[in-house]
Amino acid sequence: MANGNCISQGSQCRNSQFWTLLAVGGLVVLGALYAFFTLEHHGHVLTGMDNQIVWGLPHVFAVFLIVAASGVLNVASIGSVFGKSLYKARAPLSGMLALAMLAGGLAVLVLDLGRPDRLIVAMTHYNFKSIFAWNMIFYNGFFAIVGLYLITLMTRSLKQWSSTVGMAAFLWRIGLTTATGSIFGFIVARSGFNSALMAPMFIIMSFAYGLAVFLLVQSAMYWWNGIKLDERVLVRMKNLLAVFIAASMYFTIVFHLTNLYFAKQWEFERFILLDGGIYTTLFWVGQVLIGYIAPLALLFSPGSRHSVVTVMLAALLAILGGLAQMYVTIIGGQAFPMDMFPGYAVTSSFYDGVVAQYTPSMYEWLLGLGGIGIAFLATTVAVRVFKFMPQDDFAALESDTKA
Amino acid sequence: MSQPMQDSTTDRRDFLKAGTLVAGMTLGPGVLFYGVAHSRAPEEAASSDVRWGMLIDSAKCGDGCSDCVTACNTENGLEGKTGPQDTQYIRKLNIKDLRTGYVKELPMLCQHCENPPCVDVCPTGASMKRADGIVLVDRHSCIGCRYCMMACPYKARSFVHEPITNQNPEVPRGKGCVESCTFCVQRVDRDEEPACVEACNTNGHKAMLFGDLMNPESEISKALATQASTEVRADLGLNTGVRYQGI
Amino acid sequence: MASIRTMGTWIRTMTLVVVAAFLAAPSFNVMAGVDLPTIKKGKGDKCVDDNDYMRRHHPDLLNHHRDGTMRQGIRTTKYSLKGCVECHASEATGSVAASKEDFCAACHAYTAVKVDCWDCHATKPGKRPVHKPGSVTASPLMSTAQQGMKSGESK
Numbered sequence: 026m027a028n029g030n031c032i033s034q035g036s037q038c039r040n041s042q043f044w045t046l047l048a049v050g051g052l053v054v055l056g057a058l059y060a061f062f063t064l065e066h067h068g069h070v071l072t073g074m075d076n077q078i079v080w081g082l083p084h085v086f087a088v089f090l091i092v093a094a095s096g097v098l099n100v101a102s103i104g105s106v107f108g109k110s111l112y113k114a115r116a117p118l119s120g121m122l123a124l125a126m127l128a129g130g131l132a133v134l135v136l137d138l139g140r141p142d143r144l145i146v147a148m149t150h151y152n153f154k155s156i157f158a159w160n161m162i163f164y165n166g167f168f169a170i171v172g173l174y175l176i177t178l179m180t181r182s183l184k185q186w187s188s189t190v191g192m193a194a195f196l197w198r199i200g201l202t203t204a205t206g207s208i209f210g211f212i213v214a215r216s217g218f219n220s221a222l223m224a225p226m227f228i229i230m231s232f233a234y235g236l237a238v239f240l241l242v243q244s245a246m247y248w249w250n251g252i253k254l255d256e257r258v259l260v261r262m263k264n265l266l267a268v269f270i271a272a273s274m275y276f277t278i279v280f281h282l283t284n285l286y287f288a289k290q291w292e293f294e295r296f297i298l299l300d301g302g303i304y305t306t307l308f309w310v311g312q313v314l315i316g317y318i319a320p321l322a323l324l325f326s327p328g329s330r331h332s333v334v335t336v337m338l339a340a341l342l343a344i345l346g347g348l349a350q351m352y353v354t355i356i357g358g359q360a361f362p363m364d365m366f367p368g369y370a371v372t373s374s375f376y377d378g379v380v381a382q383y384t385p386s387m388y389e390w391l392l393g394l395g396g397i398g399i400a401f402l403a404t405t406v407a408v409r410v411f412k413f414m415p416q417d418d419f420a421a422l423e424s425d426t427k428a
Numbered sequence: 429m430s431q432p433m434q435d436s437t438t439d440r441r442d443f444l445k446a447g448t449l450v451a452g453m454t455l456g457p458g459v460l461f462y463g464v465a466h467s468r469a470p471e472e473a474a475s476s477d478v479r480w481g482m483l484i485d486s487a488k489c490g491d492g493c494s495d496c497v498t499a500c501n502t503e504n505g506l507e508g509k510t511g512p513q514d515t516q517y518i519r520k521l522n523i524k525d526l527r528t529g530y531v532k533e534l535p536m537l538c539q540h541c542e543n544p545p546c547v548d549v550c551p552t553g554a555s556m557k558r559a560d561g562i563v564l565v566d567r568h569s570c571i572g573c574r575y576c577m578m579a580c581p582y583k584a585r586s587f588v589h590e591p592i593t594n595q596n597p598e599v600p601r602g603k604g605c606v607e608s609c610t611f612c613v614q615r616v617d618r619d620e621e622p623a624c625v626e627a628c629n630t631n632g633h634k635a636m637l638f639g640d641l642m643n644p645e646s647e648i649s650k651a652l653a654t655q656a657s658t659e660v661r662a663d664l665g666l667n668t669g670v671r672y673q674g675i
Numbered sequence: 676m677a678s679i680r681t682m683g684t685w686i687r688t689m690t691l692v693v694v695a696a697f698l699a700a701p702s703f704n705v706m707a708g709v710d711l712p713t714i715k716k717g718k719g720d721k722c723v724d725d726n727d728y729m730r731r732h733h734p735d736l737l738n739h740h741r742d743g744t745m746r747q748g749i750r751t752t753k754y755s756l757k758g759c760v761e762c763h764a765s766e767a768t769g770s771v772a773a774s775k776e777d778f779c780a781a782c783h784a785y786t787a788v789k790v791d792c793w794d795c796h797a798t799k800p801g802k803r804p805v806h807k808p809g810s811v812t813a814s815p816l817m818s819t820a821q822q823g824m825k826s827g828e829s830k
Binding site for chain 1: 497510511515516519520521522523524525526527536545547548549550551552553568569570572577578579580581582583586588589591603604605606660661664675
């Protein structure tokens with residue numbers, strides 16, 4: 026612990042690594058701000074988004090960050106709601122990560138609006154029939170509730186309230202992710218979206234993505250501080266990640282199998298599974314192979330319990346698979362032509378009846394990566410200032426497993 | 429009104445005749461002018477007693493004709509470009525039956541649904557349905573999130589990707605907001621019909637009919653009552669204001 | 676020691692005063708009224724309401740009436756935005772916001788209050804469309820009142 030690479034606890038650390046991380050994160054955020062100001066001035070004409078693909082790469086990153094943010098809170102929920110001491114020790118870090126990632130995702134969403142100067146209008150005019158309006162309430166409430174949760178967790182005098190607030194945070198986050206999935210599930214117009222399965226699928230994917238992010242950040246923190254992650258911790262969290270990834274795969278299978286059953290959905294399934302070009306590639310290679318099969322193989326391979334690197338790799342692959350899944354879901358769902366006249370081939374001057382082309386511009390990459398940058402920057406500063414390093418109580422851990 | 433106080437029934441009959449005459453003279457011009465007064469005064473709000481709708485007979489729609497599109501572009505100050513990011517309020521669709529090879533052309537525009545998905549999903553309520561059924565975007569509240577564009581089953585909405593200058597003063601539109609066909613609301617409020625309908629009538633095709641769906645005496649209501657018509661994507665249950673014949 | 680401390684305080688105070696004076700200097704001109712915007716008179720003999728009333732209340736008028744127009748279709752002639760533009764468009768540019776001397780831009784540039792009306796609304800007057808009720812090619816609206824028409828009215 027005496028090696029000078031620490032970035033937390035404020036003890037006798039060398040500051041240079043911290044400032045380097047801060048500079049990297051700051052540069053990425055600056056890039057996003059540059060992209061934002063350019064787009065705000067010139068309009069979205071500079072992006073690859075158009076009247077056919079209205080939500081593009083920034084939304085892929087934003088929705089991923091938001092879904093993963095609600096999932097990363099799960100670690101704390103397992104502690105506060107289900108009483109597992111292994112996760113209780115990790116609750117503050119999980120709560121902080123949730124806030125940082127939600128901030129990053131929301132920032133990208135807001136910066137991509139056609140009129141971001143109207144944010145006050147959005148905050149004060151609500152159409153409650155719109156699930157998007159409910160999302161705004163859920164997002165803001167999430168900041169408040171998880172902030173309160175963190176306060177109860179990290180203030181000795183308030184610790185007795187952490188279970189209650191933790192339960193509230195858990196329920197609120199279930200509502201948030203359900204609403205996020207329903208943004209797509211409520212769209213009756215498009216073959217790729219209108220499905221009640223969207224909401225629970227997003228919930229289960231949030232479990233997987235959130236835990237994967239948590240594992241990555243936790244492993245990075247331990248490594249920076251020169252502490253070895255105890256095997257007992259590693260084993261349980263890696264098994265949990267495997268369960269969540271398997272559940273996500275299950276939902277994906279059910280979603281596509283059901284679609285394959287409906288004749289009217291065959292075209293869409295053929296598009297995603299067979300001849301959709303980039304979407305087919307991202308689905309099979311990105312979502313399924315990299316996102317499901319490879320991490321499961323890594324996590325269940327013999328000896329993985331001894332290897333932090335294996336688990337970190339599995340988590341990273343799950344995250345990449347998640348980004349691919351978001352791309353296929355959000356952009357693939359838009360690229361597939363809307364079926365206005367079943368049984369007819371439609372052509373027009375407005376790109377009806379054709380698969381929409383989409384190439385993200387540099388500005389969209391900058392904006393999307395900026396969301397990750399904001400989350401990264403917030404996390405780096407937070408772990409430097411506060412005590413987020415999990416303090417495991419191994420005696421309690423043993424009794425937990427015995428109980 | 430003073431009447432001689434007589435008990436005879438003939439006086440009562442006279443009174444009734446005189447009264448009816450006076451009443452008729454008072455009310456008659458009102459009925460006469462009902463036609464003129466019926467159109468809404470500018471200071472009056474739109475009312476749900478009226479529902480604007482359109483009937484399009486695709487059989488009369490000319491192959492390769494795009495007069496409706498041109499007229500719409502002129503009226504609304506659109507440039508008429510057809511790139512992926514360019515606005516189109518109305519466009520011609522060419523549909524071909526995959527099994528039979530049958531081909532048909534028809535104009536597609538905002539269908540001004542009674543249960544518009546775009547209005548349901550708008551987070552700020554900018555996408556709205558006016559009392560008389562016209563679906564509009566209130567650009568004062570629109571934040572440009574494009575959710576309505578995702579939700580529209582007819583791909584009727586466009587997003588403005590660039591700053592706009594030299595707008596038509598009747599049709600304000602600008603960067604960052606979503607827009608779509610308004611049934612030429614600026615014309616409807618002046619008791620005129622939309623530019624596309626006028627153009628189609630002028631060139632002789634007469635494929636588009638516009639009018640008040642709530643008025644059983646209007647030309648469109650009579651046409652709908654006597655001839656078969658259908659909604660596009662009727663299975664969605666949106667009760668569109670635009671109906672089609674011949675598809 | 677006390678005298679040195681007092682001198683130190685005096686030096687610091689004078690430094691701050693001098694710096695504040697330099698920072699405030701650009702506003703001296705404005706406070707003297709040199710930079711006030713000159714508003715040219717619009718066409719016609721009077722504005723829709725008193726100058727003071729308009730100056731004070733035009734944001735309210737705009738904000739409230741726009742909802743009436745947009746959401747309810749109420750198109751008053753007195754407070755119509757198109758009407759404002761027609762009267763107040765400058766002769767030089769033909770617009771109300773093209774240059775800093777134009778009607779709306781003059782005050783708003785001076786007060787640094789950015790308005791986004793002109794992102795969407797036309798800054799130049801257009802040809803006023805003619806209301807055509809009861810014309811020969813009567814709109815379908817007119818045909819809804821057939822029962823009320825007498826001979827002499829064209830269909």
